Amino acid sequence: MEKNETTGNGPGTARKRIDYKWIVLSITTIEMFMVSVNGSITLISLPAIFNGINIDPLTSFQYLIWVLMGYSLVTATLLLSCGRLSDMYGRVKFYNIGFAIFTLGSILLFLTPDKGDAGALEIIAFRIVQAVGASFTFSNSAAILTDAFPADERGKALGLNTMAFLSGQFVGLILGGILAFYNWRYVFLVSVPVGILGTVWAYLKLKETPLPKRARKIDVWGNITFVGGLTIFLIGITYALLPYGKDPMGWGSPLVLASLVIGAILLVAFPVIESRVEDPMFRLGLFKIRVFSLANTAGFLSALARGGMMFLLIMLLQGIWLPLHGYSYESTPFWAGVFMLPLTAGFVIMGPLSGWLSDKYGSRWFATSGLLLIAVSFLMLASLPYNFDYPVFAIALLIMGLGNGMFGTPNIAAIMNSVPPEDRGVASGMRSMLQNSGMVISMALFFTIVIVSLTHLFPPELATSLTGAGAPDLIAPMSAIPPTGALFAAFLGYNPVHAILVTLPQSVVAAISPAAMTTLTGTSWFPTTLAHAFMPSLRISFYIGALLSLIAAVLSSLTGSRFVHDIHGKQGEKPGEVPVPIDDPGWDIIE
Incomplete structure (x- = not known):
């Protein structure tokens, strides 16, 4: 039996256990903050990174996809194995190794030696190194926190951890805008001191939790x-x-x-x-626990609904809305991050609060209500025109952030509370694997919807717009540009028209009237043209996101009001660890 930290052999022992749980929270918070900053700072600094290695935005789609998806792909495939190995050989050991590997990847990214295609491939490879480290930490952070905190405080601890992650997203957006202005390499260097501090602190302070010996x-x-x-x-x-x-x-x-x-x-x-x-690494027996099964399925569907949404919303802002409102293409990556802040604010407000409340009242209705709010926000976004009023857009983002905060922390707490201590590593890996797989599949799904729509709708819209602007001679040469190339040029902070015009023969450009040239190179012509081809696919994506969120809400509502593996006895008794066998048929919901 694993002891509660408030029991033991005396007040000194109890005090040490109480102190230790906060040490664990501080270390996992540093890790979550570092990984979050790295993600948002990379996303917002992509224009500076691609400029720094001299990559043409119109031919960089393959590199962009791998920079964005390669990291998630590697973490999705390794999380389950890392969780299982951690249960076998020590969660803290693998967590410390992951911290060090992630820091090494950040150093390698800062030192990227080449430019052009070779530089892009090196960045992708070094991002994969980071992903290997992140797999070790992601698969263990929730398990280590669950080991350290009693059942009635885990939601609060996971909520604070989530708040650190979301705060890191905000800090990354600001730092990315500042550091990329000076040198693109600095956006990777900023993670290094935090990583070194976290690696040393984790190595010195984290302790392995004794688990039942099992031949594996x-x-x-x-x-x-x-x-x-x-x-x-x-x-x-x-x-x-x-x-x-x-x-x-x-x-x-x-x-x-x-x-x-x-x-x-x-x-x-x-x-x-x-x-x-x-001795399987994927504990199928865990899915006999109704809470574990339903909460993980709801988490997967939620990730599937929202995984590609961040990129689509940023594309909407950078490629259409911000240029229409007078922002230069070079500044749109930074301002897109700023205008997305209501989403982060909703997370930060509701993540810790819902975690704390779910400790007291159970996870089901907080998680379910959060998913319903996410569905409402998707429907609000689907109803907006491309040249929307920002306050309405901000309210929809805030609702989505609040919903994700209400769902995320209680859902994680429900999953981790439902499994015995010796399986928390593999359970955390399974949860993270399902969510990361959902994110990768979501990006592929929504990118496919957008690209198919642009392929069919953009050429006729382009021809109509060019004729209306007085430049019909450009229809043939500009139609040769892949629609996705133009879209991702805008995403990377380039004016696609300028990027296209420099590729055309000088005789073709010289034949364009000054008035037509002014129209084409302004901030409104291309965004308006793109919007008519982009918005139908975006609305379809939002409707799919709403539907997936509603299905997840139904599953979440079926999990039961409370199910904690280490609750034993009548309601109101002090929690204590009870090692119930995983295949015990009576191991079900505790209402």
Whole structure:
């Protein structure tokens, strides 16, 4: 039996346990803050990074996709294995290793030696190094926190951890705007001192939690089928977003089709293998716990709904709304981050509060209400025109942030409370894997919707707009530019028209009248043209997000009002750890 930190052999022991839980919170908070800053600072600094390594925005789509999705792909595939290995050999040990690897990746990114295509590939590779480190920390942070805090304080601890993550997003946006102005390398250097501090602090202070000794083996076939299957499948999805031959997308590529088929076969074989091996890394028995099963499914659907939304909203702001309101393309990445702050504010307000309240009243209705708010915010966003009034947009973002805050922390607390101590590492890895997989699939899904829409709608809109602007001679040369290239040029802070015009013969450009040139190079012509092709796909994406959120809300409402593995006895008794066997048929919801 694992003791509650308020019991033990005397007041000194109790005091040490109380102090230790706050040390654990401080260390995991540093890690969450560092990873969050790294994510938002990279996103907002992409224009400076691509400028710094001399990459053409109109031909950089493949690099952009891998910078954005490569990190998530690696974490999604490694989280489950890392969680299982941590349960076997020590969560703290793997957490410390992850901290160090992530810091090493940040150093390598700062030192990126080459430019051009080689520089882009190096950045992608070093981001993957960061992702390996993040996999070790992500798969263990929630488990280490759960080990350190009693059941009636875990929601509060996870909420504070979430607040640090979201605060890091805000700090990353501001730092990215400042540091990228001086040198793109500084955006990676900023994580290094925090990483060194966190690595040393974790190594000195974190202690392994004694767990029941259980003979365990490396699940070789489970690792091969899961890591191989998910990696191959997600690589297929990623390359499906890239042009193939004359097609704007690669769904017809033999590589993509083979990857999807082989990946799907391996993933289907994975649960069959896990049900037969002696010591599986994917504890299928955990899904017999109704809370664990439903809460994880709701989390996956929520990630699927919102994973691609951040990028689509930023594209809407950077490619359409901000230029229409007079912001230069060079400044749109920074201002897009500023105008997205209501989303972060909602997270910061509701994340810790919902965690604290869920400790007292249970997770179900907070998580369910949060998902309903997210669905409402999606429907509000779907109703907006492209040249919307910002206060309405800000309210929709705030509602989405509040909803995500209400859902996120209680959902994590419900999952982690529902499993026994010796399985918290693999449970945390399973939860993180499902959510990261949902995020990657979401990005692929919504990017596909947008690209298909742009492919069909952008050329006729472009022709109509060019004719209306008095430059019909540009229809043929500008139609040769991939619509996705123009969209992502805007996303990277370039004026796509300027980027396109410099690629045309001088004789073609000279034939354009000064009035037409002024119209084309202004801040309103291209955003208006793009909006008519972009908004239908964006609305479809928002409706899909609302539907997925509603389904997740239904599942969340079925989890029960309270289910904590270490509650024993009548209501109102002091929590105490009870090692119930995982396959015990009576292990179900405690109302």
